Amino acid sequence: MLPKYYEFFNPVKINAGVEALETVPYELKLLNAKRPIIITDRGIVGAGLLEIVLTGFDDSDITIGAIYDQTPPDSSLKTVNDIVKIYNENKCDSIIAVGGGSPIDTAKGVNIVISEGDSDIRKFMGVDRLSKEQKPLIVVPTTSGTGSEVTLVAVINDVENNVKMPFTSNMLLPKVAILDPRMTLSLPPRITAATGMDALTHAVEAYTCLQKNPMSDAYATAAISLIRKNLAKAVKTGKDVKARFAMANASTMAGAAFSNSMVGAVHALGHACGAIAHVPHGNAMAILLPHVMRFNFDKIEKYYAELLLYLAGEEEYLNTPKKSRAKRAIETIELLNQKLNNLSGMPIKLSDAGVKKSQIDSIAKTSMNDGSMLPNPKDLTIEDVIKILEAAF
Numbered sequence: 001m002l003p004k005y006y007e008f009f010n011p012v013k014i015n016a017g018v019e020a021l022e023t024v025p026y027e028l029k030l031l032n033a034k035r036p037i038i039i040t041d042r043g044i045v046g047a048g049l050l051e052i053v054l055t056g057f058d059d060s061d062i063t064i065g066a067i068y069d070q071t072p073p074d075s076s077l078k079t080v081n082d083i084v085k086i087y088n089e090n091k092c093d094s095i096i097a098v099g100g101g102s103p104i105d106t107a108k109g110v111n112i113v114i115s116e117g118d119s120d121i122r123k124f125m126g127v128d129r130l131s132k133e134q135k136p137l138i139v140v141p142t143t144s145g146t147g148s149e150v151t152l153v154a155v156i157n158d159v160e161n162n163v164k165m166p167f168t169s170n171m172l173l174p175k176v177a178i179l180d181p182r183m184t185l186s187l188p189p190r191i192t193a194a195t196g197m198d199a200l201t202h203a204v205e206a207y208t209c210l211q212k213n214p215m216s217d218a219y220a221t222a223a224i225s226l227i228r229k230n231l232a233k234a235v236k237t238g239k240d241v242k243a244r245f246a247m248a249n250a251s252t253m254a255g256a257a258f259s260n261s262m263v264g265a266v267h268a269l270g271h272a273c274g275a276i277a278h279v280p281h282g283n284a285m286a287i288l289l290p291h292v293m294r295f296n297f298d299k300i301e302k303y304y305a306e307l308l309l310y311l312a313g314e315e316e317y318l319n320t321p322k323k324s325r326a327k328r329a330i331e332t333i334e335l336l337n338q339k340l341n342n343l344s345g346m347p348i349k350l351s352d353a354g355v356k357k358s359q360i361d362s363i364a365k366t367s368m369n370d371g372s373m374l375p376n377p378k379d380l381t382i383e384d385v386i387k388i389l390e391a392a393f
Ligand SMILES: [Fe+2]
Pocket: 146, 198, 201, 202, 267, 281, 285
């Protein structure tokens, strides 16, 4: 059924394929930029990925104004302010983010401070608080999961006050996303598996949340098919360029889907597992997804049944009796989790991901205040959350 009203906005130019990185200097030129700062982390430098990015500038007349390679795993207020200083000192005029979620979120945070001309980023926390055109931002993801290259969200950690600050604005959308499979070839199997399950969760939640719409459905289902065919392959054979490229596409599609609908309770509980027990986001997604689906089952069995086609393929969809399809969709995700666990050791229980039984209550409490709870198709009480966490333990 068509919703009464929805919006879909995805203005990010996507340059995708082997050697897509070579287009970055030209894209900067089109954006009138001459001195970009590169924001990345030590892991990217160590894996030789920054080198590949820099090689793309060999024949160009663009000057790299500065390189910041100390981004921590959780983007922080201090890091944002440090980078702003470096950006200004080196008279940069644009930003290239190279990395997973943290360098990308950090780059969006830096962009807010520079573009708004205000050193206190906290003023811009929340929805639609930005007023100035942002500096050109080009994003080069090095994982296939977050979808941050096409989302309007940034989360920056205020470590001193122990607050995760969310920023949401269409202005935060990057100008260009570069999907170059060379950037994910060296990603370890466990991280490939977990980030891939994050992408799958984006797609499943986008397809089933209260703000689902026909456009986000199209991106979500296409992403799920690509993940079915390629995630295990990319985990098993990291150097499989085709599988890596397909996963990069899937992750970006799933990002565009949830950026234009929403996520749901898997993300609310997962954020809390991250905050209280430091469970990496992708691991929390993989573990919680089937359990939250079971909870939502009676409300949206129809949508889960539809998803079996993309999760399991045409043959299995047709061979599964209509009334069993939704249940089979959940089982298919559990089987994928099991497969990824066998291939990479990716945890599939909260107790194996570092959660202690004594933390369940505070995880539940924290998750109740998470914005991702609101668009979940079925309301959750704190008792429901505790039950889900215990089942996933
Ligand atoms: Fe996610």
